[in-house]
Amino acid sequence: MASETRNNEPAHARSASGRLWQMLPLDWGRVQEVTNEPVPGHIKRWWFALGGTPAYLFFIQLTTGILLSFYYVPSPDHAYESVSAITNTISYGWFVRSIHKWAANLMIITVILHMCRVFFSCAFRHPRQLNWLVGCGLLGCTFVMGFTGYSLVYEQLSYWGITVATELTATAPLVGGALATFMKGGETIGPNTLTRMYNLHVGILPVTMILLIGLHVAILRIHGVSELSFDDPRKRPGGSGRLASALPGVRFIALLAAIGALAAIMMAVRNPFPVKMITYELSLESSRVFWMIGSVILATTAVLMHHGHTYGLLLWLFVGILSMGKLVFDLAVNEAANPAGWIIAAVILAVSVVYGAARHDRFIEGKGEDKPFSFFPDHLITELMIGTLLLFLLTLLSLVFPAELHEKANPLVTPEHIKPEWYFFFQFRLLKLTGLQTAVFMTGALAGLVVLWPWVDAILQRLAPGKDIGVYVGIFAFVSFLMLTVWEAMV
Numbered sequence: 001m002a003s004e005t006r007n008n009e010p011a012h013a014r015s016a017s018g019r020l021w022q023m024l025p026l027d028w029g030r031v032q033e034v035t036n037e038p039v040p041g042h043i044k045r046w047w048f049a050l051g052g053t054p055a056y057l058f059f060i061q062l063t064t065g066i067l068l069s070f071y072y073v074p075s076p077d078h079a080y081e082s083v084s085a086i087t088n089t090i091s092y093g094w095f096v097r098s099i100h101k102w103a104a105n106l107m108i109i110t111v112i113l114h115m116c117r118v119f120f121s122c123a124f125r126h127p128r129q130l131n132w133l134v135g136c137g138l139l140g141c142t143f144v145m146g147f148t149g150y151s152l153v154y155e156q157l158s159y160w161g162i163t164v165a166t167e168l169t170a171t172a173p174l175v176g177g178a179l180a181t182f183m184k185g186g187e188t189i190g191p192n193t194l195t196r197m198y199n200l201h202v203g204i205l206p207v208t209m210i211l212l213i214g215l216h217v218a219i220l221r222i223h224g225v226s227e228l229s230f231d232d233p234r235k236r237p238g239g240s241g242r243l244a245s246a247l248p249g250v251r252f253i254a255l256l257a258a259i260g261a262l263a264a265i266m267m268a269v270r271n272p273f274p275v276k277m278i279t280y281e282l283s284l285e286s287s288r289v290f291w292m293i294g295s296v297i298l299a300t301t302a303v304l305m306h307h308g309h310t311y312g313l314l315l316w317l318f319v320g321i322l323s324m325g326k327l328v329f330d331l332a333v334n335e336a337a338n339p340a341g342w343i344i345a346a347v348i349l350a351v352s353v354v355y356g357a358a359r360h361d362r363f364i365e366g367k368g369e370d371k372p373f374s375f376f377p378d379h380l381i382t383e384l385m386i387g388t389l390l391l392f393l394l395t396l397l398s399l400v401f402p403a404e405l406h407e408k409a410n411p412l413v414t415p416e417h418i419k420p421e422w423y424f425f426f427q428f429r430l431l432k433l434t435g436l437q438t439a440v441f442m443t444g445a446l447a448g449l450v451v452l453w454p455w456v457d458a459i460l461q462r463l464a465p466g467k468d469i470g471v472y473v474g475i476f477a478f479v480s481f482l483m484l485t486v487w488e489a490m491v
Helices: 004-009 018-022 028-035 052-069 079-088 094-121 129-152 156-170 175-186 191-223 249-272 284-306 309-330 339-358 376-400 422-434 438-450 453-463 469-490
Strands: none
Touching: 028 156, 052 191, 052 249, 052 376, 079 094, 094 129, 094 376, 094 469, 129 156, 129 175, 129 191, 129 438, 129 453, 156 175, 156 438, 175 191, 422 469, 438 453, 453 469
């Protein structure tokens, strides 16, 4: 009887692969149908696909963090020495630590940008309020993750950064004192403080973020990706795979890029200042090569932007972001050869970058009309390409700007200048401008406004229908955040 049963089984079931699939009895056709839901056409535009980027970076941080945890010792007596060993002794330890650091910084940037995209496209409105709350939770966890990771280095600035942070937390009404005591692990900063930071960084926060990311994706799948509509750029003159030639301001940006290329060439010829990079003093000839390469990139960008190619915009945005980062870096280490020139260039680049991002919808990628397309393989291949680009960018940043290690924490010596990580610059500047109590109140009020914004926006819509007051509020808030951050970076 058993022999007859085996003979009646289908051929694929008698094979090894058939038996393997029988161990997991799922309707794989149904699984493919569910996971391959068509993606809205506007997701082809790079600005609207930012949600996956923080997830990539989070996975990279998990991987590198696990590697670092094999050598890190979370105690005040050995924390700094273990980080020093990772940086200077262990093979490729400096590289893994640098990747971990830069992935954390880029994740904070991309989460902020993703929240801005959702905000300005009004994708938080009914029925997506719950997903906005989940996104706010992820943003908060990302900030705390960066803070706790910075604290684990146990150098002077990180130690006194914890001191300032706990003092700020203690001034918060109702729960401030309890939170500060929890952060310190007692009444004063001591061995328990580092243990608390370590447990938060490697255990509580990653698990919380994984759960929130799962919930975020689940809600997104239930409601679907919010639909957005744009004018068809192919209906404009010269819109075949390019930017329409009638778009105002594009040639102006191209002119700025051309001027920048010319300035870079002049600096390559007459630059009297050697450029310091990592631990190497580049000679005048090397500096000229550096500026010549920059001039070639800007000249290429100018030509592409003049003809309206998408890649011109992407290159221009890339140059703008790197230039802003270079400005902050030079000012932070007091190596800016010409601060005034850098600031002017940064302002011009920032304005043009904001303009380019605001007008990005006029660019098309030549993939046809804004019709839904398959998640697999079309969108998946795009995400894999973005992931590859991120790995390349992280490697480049780690090689050019590796993670540094400063003086060991000394509770008896207060540094002359205390600065938090850059993503808390705005709060630090606000603290200097307004005082402790006011800064804490304004920060709490701003956080509450962000979390409750879907309902605040609904009230504004009822008071002034069709006016989009929230957009102006968002612009004011983002510009204020940017100004306070740059101001503090320049001090």
